Amino acid sequence: MGFQTPLYELSDFLKWTTTGKIQLPDFQRGYKWEDERIRQLLVTILRGHPLGVVMLLKTGNDQIRFKPRPVEGVTLGEETEPDWLLLDGQQRLTSLTQALTGTGVVETEDSRGKKLSRRYYVHIKTALAGEDRLDDAIISVPGDGVVRSNFGRDIDLDLSDEDKEREHGYFPLRLLFGGAETVTWLFALQDGTGAEFHANVVGPASTYNIPAIELDTSTSKSAVATVFEKVNTGGLALNVFELLTATFAGDKAYYDTHGVDFRLNDDWRDTQQIMSAYPVLAGLETQTSCRPLACLRRTTDRQRRLPRRRTSSGSS
Numbered sequence: 001m002g003f004q005t006p007l008y009e010l011s012d013f014l015k016w017t018t019t020g021k022i023q024l025p026d027f028q029r030g031y032k033w034e035d036e037r038i039r040q041l042l043v044t045i046l047r048g049h050p051l052g053v054v055m056l057l058k059t060g061n062d063q064i065r066f067k068p069r070p071v072e073g074v075t076l077g078e079e080t081e082p083d084w085l086l087l088d089g090q091q092r093l094t095s096l097t098q099a100l101t102g103t104g105v106v107e108t109e110d111s112r113g114k115k116l117s118r119r120y121y122v123h124i125k126t127a128l129a130g131e132d133r134l135d136d137a138i139i140s141v142p143g144d145g146v147v148r149s150n151f152g153r154d155i156d157l158d159l160s161d162e163d164k165e166r167e168h169g170y171f172p173l174r175l176l177f178g179g180a181e182t183v184t185w186l187f188a189l190q191d192g193t194g195a196e197f198h199a200n201v202v203g204p205a206s207t208y209n210i211p212a213i214e215l216d217t218s219t220s221k222s223a224v225a226t227v228f229e230k231v232n233t234g235g236l237a238l239n240v241f242e243l244l245t246a247t248f249a250g251d252k253a254y255y256d257t258h259g260v261d262f263r264l265n266d267d268w269r270d271t272q273q274i275m276s277a278y279p280v281l282a283g284l285e286t287q288t289s290c291r292p293l294a295c296l297r298r299t300t301d302r303q304r305r306l307p308r309r310r311t312s313s314g315s316s
Contacts, residue, residue, distance in 0.1 A: 020070060026067070038108060046134050063221060122138050127171075261289075267268075
């Protein structure tokens with residue numbers, strides 16, 4: 001396994017996720033970050049603090065078959081092929097892609113798991129008061145830009161269009177990397193703070209760097225499995241089923257033998273239908289008590305020895 005550790009600007013990562021140069025392997029679970037966690041990530045960016053490393057796997061490895069899918073919130077043509085698959089950093093790059101590009105609306109949830117749409121702003125005068133005020137300056141508002149109270153009857157803050165954003169002094173973070181559009185928005189401010197905000201907030205953010213670990217095409221499937229477990233020991237940790245899903249998704253030997261990819265999630269749904277006829281099996285879940293990496297390796301070895309059980313599950 002070969003790797004390198006370059007630094008890339010955040011603007012490059014945003015360009016690569018929105019164009020499909022970076023995509024997710026399809027075994028990756030869905031986007032799950034909460035509203036406040038996203039807001040704090042944006043505070044980290046504007047303060048210039050490190051957000052950690054992302055891990056990328058170079059595509060074109062003839063020993064690993066991972067079907068790609070776009071970062072959530074990004075729409076690509078069916079034939080868009082990635083240069084890299086994102087193994088670690090999905091939640092961070094998805095949050096940043098949704099918050100800092102396009103409409104800036106992020107499909108997230110609150111601390112209780114309630115689904116909601118949010119967009120993020122910086123209060124210009126508060127941000128210009130100093131780095132220690134950035135946490136106070138960055139706010140989260142509903143996806144339509146309107147903050148309501150009294151069960152929705154009263155409007156406390158209306159940021160639903162550019163004129164109202166400027167009127168209340170809130171810079172939309174969707175324009176943080178907007179180039180000419182950003183400059184146009186800022187220099188239309190009536191209070192003359194646009195140039196100062198650009199110099200002290202927008203400018204530094206434009207050079208924000210994120211370190212990457214790039215695994216090359218010589219990386220074996222077992223190495224990917226090991227790395228994938230190691231980098232998911234904190235945060236939203238993967239369970240054994242998710243680790244096994246990753247391993248089976250990349251099994252070239254199975255594809256060479258059967259002509260289709262094995263999809264563990266599809267196979268499990270078919271198995272659940274079979275088990276539904278037996279009430280004693282109703283409580284079986286996708287969890288197991290064995291240690292993740294040991295279970296992953298053991299089951300991978302079994303998979304190679306077992307005959308193909310059905311043809312309907314796991315087709316590309």
